[in-house]
Amino acid sequence: MSVERYNHRVTEPKWQSAWDEAKVYETSNKDDRPGYYVLEMFPYPSGRIHMGHVRNYTMGDVVARYKRAKGFNVLHPMGWDAFGMPAENAAMKNKVHPKEWTYQNIATMRGQLKTLGFSLDWSREFATCDVEYYAQQQRLFLDMLDEGLVTRKNARVNWDPVDMTVLANEQVIDGCGWRSGAPVEQRDLTQWFFKITDYAEDLLTALDSLDRWPEKVRTMQANWIGKSRGLQMSFELCEPIGEFTGLEIYTTRPDTLAGASFMAIAPEHPLALELAKTNEELTQFATEVRRSGTSEEALEKAEKLGFDTGLRVKNPVREGETLPVFVANFILMDYGTGAIFGCPAHDQRDHDFATKYNLPITATFVPADFAGDADEFVADEPHVPTKTEKVHYINQPAGVEHATGAEGIEATINWAEAKTLGKGQVQYRLRDWGISRQRYWGCPIPIIHCDSCGVVPEARENLPVVLPEDIDFEKPGNPLDHHPNWKQTPCPKCGDAARRETDTMDTFVDSSWYFARFTAPRENTPTDSKAANDWLPVDQYIGGIEHAILHLLYSRYFSRAMSATGHMKVSEPFAGLFTQGMVVHETYKGPDGFMAPVEVKVEEQDGKRTATLLADGSDLEIGSIEKMSKSKRNVVDPDDIIDSYGADTARWFMLSDSPPERDVIWTEAGVEGANRFVQRVWRLIAGAAPVLKDCTRAVGEAGDALTVSKAAHKTAMLVAEDVEKLAFNKAVARIYELVNTLAKPFDSVTNGCASKDLQSSCAQAADFLSLIVSPMMPHLAEECWTILGNDTMAAVEAWPTHDAGLVTEDTVMLPVQVNGKKRAELLISKDAAKDEIEKEALALDAVVPYLNGGLAKKVIVVPNRIVNVVV
Numbered sequence: 001m002s003v004e005r006y007n008h009r010v011t012e013p014k015w016q017s018a019w020d021e022a023k024v025y026e027t028s029n030k031d032d033r034p035g036y037y038v039l040e041m042f043p044y045p046s047g048r049i050h051m052g053h054v055r056n057y058t059m060g061d062v063v064a065r066y067k068r069a070k071g072f073n074v075l076h077p078m079g080w081d082a083f084g085m086p087a088e089n090a091a092m093k094n095k096v097h098p099k100e101w102t103y104q105n106i107a108t109m110r111g112q113l114k115t116l117g118f119s120l121d122w123s124r125e126f127a128t129c130d131v132e133y134y135a136q137q138q139r140l141f142l143d144m145l146d147e148g149l150v151t152r153k154n155a156r157v158n159w160d161p162v163d164m165t166v167l168a169n170e171q172v173i174d175g176c177g178w179r180s181g182a183p184v185e186q187r188d189l190t191q192w193f194f195k196i197t198d199y200a201e202d203l204l205t206a207l208d209s210l211d212r213w214p215e216k217v218r219t220m221q222a223n224w225i226g227k228s229r230g231l232q233m234s235f236e237l238c239e240p241i242g243e244f245t246g247l248e249i250y251t252t253r254p255d256t257l258a259g260a261s262f263m264a265i266a267p268e269h270p271l272a273l274e275l276a277k278t279n280e281e282l283t284q285f286a287t288e289v290r291r292s293g294t295s296e297e298a299l300e301k302a303e304k305l306g307f308d309t310g311l312r313v314k315n316p317v318r319e320g321e322t323l324p325v326f327v328a329n330f331i332l333m334d335y336g337t338g339a340i341f342g343c344p345a346h347d348q349r350d351h352d353f354a355t356k357y358n359l360p361i362t363a364t365f366v367p368a369d370f371a372g373d374a375d376e377f378v379a380d381e382p383h384v385p386t387k388t389e390k391v392h393y394i395n396q397p398a399g400v401e402h403a404t405g406a407e408g409i410e411a412t413i414n415w416a417e418a419k420t421l422g423k424g425q426v427q428y429r430l431r432d433w434g435i436s437r438q439r440y441w442g443c444p445i446p447i448i449h450c451d452s453c454g455v456v457p458e459a460r461e462n463l464p465v466v467l468p469e470d471i472d473f474e475k476p477g478n479p480l481d482h483h484p485n486w487k488q489t490p491c492p493k494c495g496d497a498a499r500r501e502t503d504t505m506d507t508f509v510d511s512s513w514y515f516a517r518f519t520a521p522r523e524n525t526p527t528d529s530k531a532a533n534d535w536l537p538v539d540q541y542i543g544g545i546e547h548a549i550l551h552l553l554y555s556r557y558f559s560r561a562m563s564a565t566g567h568m569k570v571s572e573p574f575a576g577l578f579t580q581g582m583v584v585h586e587t588y589k590g591p592d593g594f595m596a597p598v599e600v601k602v603e604e605q606d607g608k609r610t611a612t613l614l615a616d617g618s619d620l621e622i623g624s625i626e627k628m629s630k631s632k633r634n635v636v637d638p639d640d641i642i643d644s645y646g647a648d649t650a651r652w653f654m655l656s657d658s659p660p661e662r663d664v665i666w667t668e669a670g671v672e673g674a675n676r677f678v679q680r681v682w683r684l685i686a687g688a689a690p691v692l693k694d695c696t697r698a699v700g701e702a703g704d705a706l707t708v709s710k711a712a713h714k715t716a717m718l719v720a721e722d723v724e725k726l727a728f729n730k731a732v733a734r735i736y737e738l739v740n741t742l743a744k745p746f747d748s749v750t751n752g753c754a755s756k757d758l759q760s761s762c763a764q765a766a767d768f769l770s771l772i773v774s775p776m777m778p779h780l781a782e783e784c785w786t787i788l789g790n791d792t793m794a795a796v797e798a799w800p801t802h803d804a805g806l807v808t809e810d811t812v813m814l815p816v817q818v819n820g821k822k823r824a825e826l827l828i829s830k831d832a833a834k835d836e837i838e839k840e841a842l843a844l845d846a847v848v849p850y851l852n853g854g855l856a857k858k859v860i861v862v863p864n865r866i867v868n869v870v871v
Helices: 008-022 051-069 085-094 098-115 131-146 196-209 215-225 254-259 270-276 280-291 296-301 348-356 405-418 529-535 550-564 638-644 647-656 668-692 703-724 728-750 756-773 778-787 834-842
Strands: 035-040 073-075 150-160 165-167 185-194 228-241 244-251 262-265 306-314 322-328 339-342 365-367 390-393 402-404 422-427 447-450 454-457 488-490 497-500 540-543 577-579 583-590 593-595 600-605 608-613 619-627 811-818 821-829 858-862 866-870
Touching (some): 008 098, 008 647, 035 529, 051 583, 098 638, 131 550, 196 550, 215 550, 215 577, 228 322, 270 280, 280 306, 339 348, 390 405, 638 647, 647 668, 647 728, 647 778, 703 728, 728 756, 834 866
Parallel strands (some): 035 073, 262 322, 540 577
Antiparallel strands (some): 228 244, 228 306, 447 454, 488 497, 583 619, 811 821
């Protein structure tokens, strides 16, 4: 019997409408089933979804659908991280209001996500630019302010004089603003900060409890927090400069003090600023340094430059010696004290600097087994040991000789404290989180500036502070600052005329608590504490590794802050974290630049692949496989894939091609293969359905019927285990195996030559298969489930329950060795007797040649473990 081809264009919209009408995926906070919260990092509404979204949300959807089938009340929401600079850029470029641009994009992307059949609770949807959302964010800010978790202080920032806004270090390109191109200035501005450093130790130690987080992410966060024990000490200036009598430093390697050959300070160090008042050359040097980039990465790559101030400090280790003081381009005022001592023998950066300026290079230790001259050892490159490496100390004032770096550090700290030269201290690399942004499209900071009362929090009854709609982007700078009347407001304390804070919050704030808001998104308070405590922490969070530090660290901080302010009692927001790989595609390049995959024809002949332009047949260069990006034009539009092959094909391919933590290479052949499997499953079930739909469902008693039941039950068990581990590609492989096993028995059913026993086992297996593929290919699953005579939705059905007796392995694969070297494998019954195992092993084709026609000297059989043939 011929089966009509599966038509995704009809089937997928039909089931999406059915799910919506039945409100299958809406979640109640009052449901008494155990809860399970699965969340993917919500998207920025840039305009259209990309294949990275498809992969991310497909993984989360498989987990959500599987957990529903396992009896959980699943929360699987969706929202939009909607504030930020791209909307302002679009407003200036396209003469459209940021709000209009944002909500148009949300509508487009929402529609695209719905076509993929994700089991999302859209009733909880919100965008962070919704007034209702940022109103509660303003309440959180005031609560945190009351709790002492917010502060206001001066900070040195990158200032774009054309755009009139603060820039992050990463937005300074070659010393210029990334958008305006204007030379960036350094300014001291008063900024608002969240005091994340109050939780530095807690954020660090709690990483050990996050055993369902990738080790790489935990390490990245630990390094970012950067706890270190070191020595705080002062180098005395030989000649005081005004109030400056010394240079305070903090070093994590005080055991290198004996190798100090220079001091260096940041261009923004107070001493450097004081010297620059009367030194035009130093002023010019500092200006050039700021133009060359201010991020750690930029400074690391830049040539190490210094300006000799002419000042010297006393060497605390060698009496009578002095060290020169430089202003250097590789010292940041934001870290430590803004001053360092340079030990070129044991630091690459210091070594580069000392080599350039012909400064001494003196070793303080060498490898424990080094027998040569220490000066020769460090002449060409520095020796930078770990703190656990044992070294031989030389020129060490603390008196240690053979010791680890950690032991040398502690000995030097003890020596310095005894000499009253300094004090051992624990410090953190982590800095307070500056949240002030001179932008319009962000959450207004609810603060009032009053000439009489000073800085005053806005009264809670006056919230929300709503962004004005009538905004002028023609003038440079923050539109809120030059709005004619928005910032004018009465002081909530005295009633006099006052001014609103015109800075808005860093958009990282918006995404640092949205997971809590989803638990009760319509409350008139930031959370319903009961709902938040019931749902949180998120059981499974899924997103890209690029958010490993800031977003995840800020979210962890916010959970603690919200606990401190009484909004919930959960300190860790995400119990399980999974970081998926990217979607990548090869690139194609012609004389006019990169070409999109839809414009290219790729062929393979005699093992050689070639690419030509569809338009004119001209040859193209096949480039490297890279992350999909607009710049390389190697982007595949999800809408094109859904239209051509269907959502289930896209979902299946995303899950099947590679382990989920690795990159997936998008290929047309791979997608076509996924689509063939969709059609194969459909033909398998649709062909047999007219017979199976009226059959009883039962375990097969013998022969092929029993084989079918064993395969179905075992697959149900193993796929469940794989999904629990997020091993989606393994689950897919098992489903392929099941379909292969079912092919011939189902043909028998379709052709009317199957026994009643086989029909019953195939009917049960067909139900099992429909439900097993449901999390991955939900539309196909629903269609199969229906034609099999079921009158419910697969989406609400329980996961198939396997019979433990059917999944117990009754065979074992034994390695067979000849003279201790593995030559073959033997599949045999677990209950086989030793003489049977010996007989079968000696008859193996791979073993017979070693017997030389004779008998083995000995056959050693270890039951269920191994066979060793001695010849």
